[in-house]
Amino acid sequence: xxxxxxxxxxxxxxxxxxxxxxxxxxxxxxxxxxxxxxxxxxxxxxxxxxxxxxxxxxxxxxxxxxxxxxxxxxxxxxxxxxxxxxxxxxxxxxxxxxxxxxxxxxxxxxxxxxxxxxxxxxxxxxxxxxxxxxxxxxxxxxxxxxxxxxxxxxxxxxxxxxxxxxxxxxxxxxxxxxxxxxxxxxxxxxxxxxxxxxxxxxxxxxxxxxxxxxxxxxxxxxxxxxxxxxxxxxxxxxxxxxxxxxxxxxxxxxxxxxxxxxxxxxxxxxxxxxxxxxxxxxxxxxxxxxxxxxxxxxxxxxxxxxxxxxxxxxxxxxxxxxxxxxxxxxxxxxx
Numbered sequence: 024x025x026x027x028x029x030x031x032x033x034x035x036x037x038x039x040x041x042x043x044x045x046x047x048x049x050x051x052x053x054x055x056x057x058x059x060x061x062x063x064x065x066x067x068x069x070x071x072x073x074x075x076x077x078x079x080x081x082x083x084x085x086x087x088x089x090x091x092x093x094x095x096x097x098x099x100x101x102x103x104x105x106x107x108x109x110x111x112x113x114x115x116x117x118x119x120x121x122x123x124x125x126x127x128x129x130x131x132x133x134x135x136x137x138x139x140x141x142x143x144x145x146x147x148x149x150x151x152x153x154x155x156x157x158x159x160x161x162x163x164x165x166x167x168x169x170x171x172x173x174x175x176x177x178x179x180x181x182x183x184x185x186x187x188x189x190x191x192x193x194x195x196x197x198x199x200x201x202x203x204x205x206x207x208x209x210x211x212x213x214x215x216x217x218x219x220x221x222x223x224x225x226x227x228x229x230x231x232x233x234x235x236x237x238x239x240x241x242x243x244x245x246x247x248x249x250x251x252x253x254x255x256x257x258x259x260x261x262x263x264x265x266x267x268x269x270x271x272x273x274x275x276x277x278x279x280x281x282x283x284x285x286x287x288x289x290x291x292x293x294x295x296x297x298x299x300x301x302x303x304x305x306x307x308x309x310x311x312x313x314x315x316x317x318x319x320x321x322x323x324x325x326x327x328x329x330x331x332x333x334x335x336x337x338x339x340x341x342x343x344x345x346x347x348x349x350x351x352x353x354x355x356x357x358x
Contacts, residue, residue, distance in 0.1 A: 030116055030146075031136045032109070033061040038196060041246065041254035044113050050138040052145075058138055066136065069147075071099070079103060080240065086147060088135070097135060097147045102242060107256040108144035112137045114198075114256060115148070115241045121195045122188060125220060129211070130188045131238055151237060153212040157181065158284075160210040160234070167290050175295025176354060178287070180233040181210065182277060183347055183355050186340035187220055187228060188238065189273050193340065194222075197253070199268040201261060201328065202243035204280040204321070211235040228344060229356040262329050271335025272328050274343055278303055279320050298350055304337060 027034045031050035036043065048061035058066045068089035075083040075098065082101040087094050102108040116134040123133075132148040139145070155163070166173050185208070192198035200207070214235040220228045245255035247267030255267065278299055281287050288296060327333060336342065348357035 025117070025120075027113060027116065027137075028060070030112070030134050031058070031060050031066055031138055032113070034113075038246065038248075038253050041113070044109050044254060047109070049109065049144065050136060052138045052140040058136060069136075080242070085150075088147065096150060098132075098150045099145050099147045101143050101145045102256075104242060104256065104258055105144055107242075107258050108146070109137060110254050111241050111244070111256040112144075112146035114244045114246060114254060115146075117196050117246065118192060118198060118238070118241065118244075121192055121198075125191045125195075127188055127191060127218070127220070129214060129235055129237070130184065151209060151211065151239075154209040154237060155212070157205040157208040157210055157236075160212075161290070162286070168286060170290065170292050172292055172295075174290040175292060176351075177233065178281070178291070179295060179298075179347065179351060180231060180354050181208070181236045182274070183230050183344060184218060184233070184236040185238065185277060186274055186344050186347075187218055187230060189340040190220070190222070190228075190344070193268050197247045197249065197268050198244065200238060200241070200244050200273050201257065201276075201325075202240065203238070203273045203276040205277075207238065207240045208277070209237040209239055211237055227358040228348075229358075231354050261325065265329045266331075269328070269334055271338030271340075271343075272333065274338040274340055275303070275335045276324060276328065278338070279324060283320050298347075302338060302343060302346070
């Protein structure tokens with residue numbers, strides 16, 4: 024059972040009852056900066072400060088959150104899709120909760136509050152400092168744009184961290200991100216560490232030390248039992264009855280977006296490029312055909328991944344990490 028009162032939403036229930044989230048009452052932020060829950064009890068004071076972004080993805084604003092004599096800086100988001108704003112916030116809350124319970128919480132920003140302000144739904148989250156987008160991070164590598172073994176090790180390690188998170192999330196809350204592209208992955212420069220997952224006595228996965236990959240923007244995400252989702256965001260773009268999760272969908276997306284980029288292909292030695300191609304089950308001719316298309320994957324991949332029969336068993340995150348451990352034991356160890 025889950026209790027979202029901790030984030031200011033009047034809801035208690037199970038994964039199977041997440042469909043009732045849209046009808047739940049959230050906290051309200053008034054013009055004086057007082058944030059009160061649905062019963063009228065004050066949660067905190069909140070002052071909106073500088074706008075970070077205001078575009079087609081939503082609005083991000085720095086806020087200062089006060090409780091008694093202490094304060095913290097947070098980011099608040101107003102999703103463009105107000106119809107699914109609560110759903111997006113709750114999905115991110117559950118993703119962080121599930122990852123945290125398995126020692127991987129830093130891979131998703133923690134949600135603090137869900138609230139209504141000026142007629143719109145917003146949610147606050149812990150900020151992430153020193154964390155460029157994945158593409159920006161890769162371009163900063165000294166050997167990037169030149170074929171180098173180090174480039175492949177760095178990139179595969181980042182993907183392995185994502186796969187490790189997906190193992191936990193698919194098995195605990197039935198999660199698919201459904202928009203896993205480089206723009207939605209940050210790399211935290213001040214967090215360099217190894218990762219370990221001991222999964223319920225079944226297996227132990229170790230990933231070599233690296234900067235930390237963080238998944239952001241849950242505006243297309245879903246949770247489900249492998250059939251119709253319990254809860255999802257992405258209304259008006261993704262079909263409402265898209266099964267969730269689908270086998271291998273998230274890893275498929277990130278690999279396609281990465282391999283489509285010439286800078287990525289130019290920076291990987293054959294050993295690493297061939298491994299990623301084989302992961303997608305692409306022959307050299309088929310890869311060339313896909314990469315020579317004029318259309319960015321953003322123009323076609325969402326139709327493909329929501330087709331009824333879509334699945335990629337070889338890209339199930341556990342299966343992919345096993346193959347990674349076999350090929351690159353210096354990056355992933357699977358016991």
